[in-house]
Amino acid sequence: MFVLPLLPPATLDFVSYSMLGWLGAGILPCLVHYWFRRRHRTTSWAAMALLLAAVEKQAMRTRIQQWLLMAVRTAILLFVALAAAQPVWREWTMGLAEGHVHCVLVVDQSYSMRCVREGTTRFARAQQKARQLVAKADTVTIIAWGAQAENLVGRPTSDRGLAESVVDRLSPGYTSSDLDVALRAVSSAIERADQEIPPGAIHRVFFLTDLGRNTWGAAPSEQVSLNALAQRAALTVIDVGDDQRENIAITDLSIDPVTVLRQREVAFTASLQNLGEQPRMGLRVEFFLDGVPINSQSVDLPAGGEQAVRFSHRFVDEGEATIEATIGPEADCLPADNNRYLVVSVRSKLRVACLVGSAGGVEDVVRALSFTEGAVETEVFPISRLQSLDLTAYDAALLARGTHLSPREQFQLSSFVSAGGAVAVLLGDASVSTEMLPVKIIAPVVAGEYRFDPLGYHHPIVQPFRGREKSGLLGVLISRYVRMEPAEHAETVLAFDSGDPALVVARHGLGRVAVLALPASLEEHEGAPWSSFAVSPSFLPVMRELVGYLVGDSRFDRHNLYLGQSAVSALAPLHGRQRYKMRLPTGQSTGLSAPGPEDRGQILFSGTQQVGVYAMHAGGQEFARFAVNLDASSSRSDSMLAAVAADKLPEGITTSAPAAEIQVAAGDFSWARILLATVVALLFVELTLAWFLGRGWA
């Protein structure tokens, strides 16, 4: 670094010192000149007196012209070398001059960065500030910071155009930002930069954030990471937040029951929460069915309070329907959580195929499901008809004891469940053998005297029995059952008081499978009945809830997602050159890659990055619809907009307001462009001079 003894006290620094070696090229014009002179030809000459007189008169002029040309050519080479070395004029900063500055820009993508004030989001302010910093830094690393932190440029880049385009492409997310992952990403970026940029470079880390409390309430481990990082880089927080604290959120929109049948009443419940510090009175909540308003209510929300808004509705038409609950985008500064969407599948009835073996054993189940006022239609088939049966016409299949399945039948059943169907297996002494079962049979029959254990009624199937202990579920006498061990991904709905599972459910593909460890009938084994379950008052509701859960919840969960979850659907047929497409909430469509054989007849879309309704199309025809909502569960107890005060930030970090002019390297002034402009000008001068002198000589 050259310290020039000139006023003002400053240093002339070069970004690339190695390029200064090319200054030696400045001697080239002199060498070329003298080389050409050395390569002169010799000739005898008679009119020497005339020539000498001419040379004497012309000598000074010629010499000046040659020196002038040589000086211009030398200057061109020197300036090119200097420009390549990127000279920077730096003012003193606290007595120390800074060298190469590597900026790490950590852009907060948390949900609260979507907060709008005067038409501009916090995130847009962060982007604007990031662009300013990009223009000042020598090299830049950009880290997108949300629940995960991602280095978007890899190695530090000096390409400002690239860095600015990366900043422009950033968008805020819907989650909180995790400070710990950001610190790890920054540390990794600095380690990488140390290998890429000149030794002695200065690292400056800028967190462009709104100082959300969810993010900056630093844990002790994060403080340790911060301290370590502060040893290697100057850490600065640029607070792009504001004083907006009021936020109303629709935190949930639910439907009961989830199995929606035409002309049957269903209840919708929207949960609202005031996450601000001021009460909101007379807040208007509106509900839309496929864009048509169907209900509107006013609610009062105290500060920090919650309120549920309910209404009932009967669907007239079959098919998929979208319910939207909204308080309008003007309700607060964070409009992203002012809407909630729900996609339901409306059917006229549920169709259940009961597949029985030689022993029968589904009569009681059929009888139980017939008491559903036509909501469930059951048909009984011998298991031998499975291969010729079109299971896609049914919502669920029940397999009774003794239904031994061939490999082809097992594949058929497995495909049915993978595509979204439901299967309930009622075990007996002749167990169903299929790899699809989420359990492992330990003992065929266990004898004794047992009762059901509802496991705290936590599962939706047995939840209706909570507080209704006399409804008969606990009074069922069980003398035999099949001992089974549930798979890891399976849920135990109901157990025996011996601790063994009685009813297990699990996902399989897009559908669900349930296994009951005893027959759903009064069958006997060695002269004694398995259980009194079939005659228990709890049998009918358990069967109804089981079928409803398997069919309804499976479909409901598949079509109502949280942000970031993948949308999966069974394939719809394509004709000709038709393609699968996904219509996004913005109205735009994006192509879906055609599924392969390994996708087992399913198509997947993993880009749910926006809240709203997505629709899968096959050749222009919608075949699946998805509601994607914000998972607001983490913000219910605290406002997403709550911020940490600047003076409460972890140690080792300084703050700056976005309006403040940040000096990346104080007083930096790059001469490179001026030098290059001078080179261009000198090239013109050289050409003109050479032409003019050449003309004069000619």
Next chain:
Amino acid sequence: MHSAPLSLDPQTLSKLAGLQLRARYIVDGYLSGMHRSAHYGQSVEFTEHREYSQGDDLRYVDWKVYGKTDKVYLKRFEAETNLVCYLLVDVSESMSYQSEGVALSKSQYAHCLAAALASLVLRQRDSVSLMTFDQDVRELVRASGNPAHWHQLVEVLERSRLERKSSLGKVLHEISQRLRCPGLVVVFSDLLGDTDSLISGLKHLRHDRHELLVLHLLDPAEVEFPFEHATRFRGLERLSSVLTEPRGVRQAYLKELAQFVGRVEAACRSMQADYELLRSDESFGLSLERVLTKRRGGLRR
């Protein structure tokens, strides 16, 4: 004006060996395009008859014709001259200069031209004298009208050695003192040297009632200075050398040359001497024609 039908360019002439052959070629080529002289007068050579008219000099009546034809005719003769032509040929080192692409050096060109001129003069039965010089008179061939005299002149020219400096002014004074009989003095030289001294010498000759024809011979390179790249010019006649960028000094050199030529030409004009600038790549036919056109009166006198 007459044009030479044969190609008399130096490129062609340079292929002929020997000055004698070259000079004859030039003369033959030149004369093959000429008519006889239109000047008539007293001479030993009869040309034609014409009828007598009153007042004619009876001395020229051809009495033999009168006796045979009874008609009075007068005899007519070609004009008779007693011209002495002094050929002064510069044999200094600078005359040896020959640039690239030029067939003949200045001295070779001067020798050819001098020999051709001598031949023409002798054919007219005039007398020719030759002097070669550099800083002194090197060789002197006295005037003679004998056609065999030409071979002697050519021999002297052929054996001249171009190795000394020139001092034209001093030599002209010296020659002027030697020449007793006034005649036509033809100077073949590049005239490089002290211009004042040169003019003084020419004046001296003119003062002695000599007719003067200055043939200023220059190489094309000396006239155009066509050099492009850095060149070291090594001076002939032991002058210093100079390394220069020719393009940078071309204008100045040409200006110096023009001044020099202009000054000599003006001096010749002022003393009623003829001056002709000849390039050593110029056709001999054209050169001779230019020279003889200027000096036709003198050569035919």
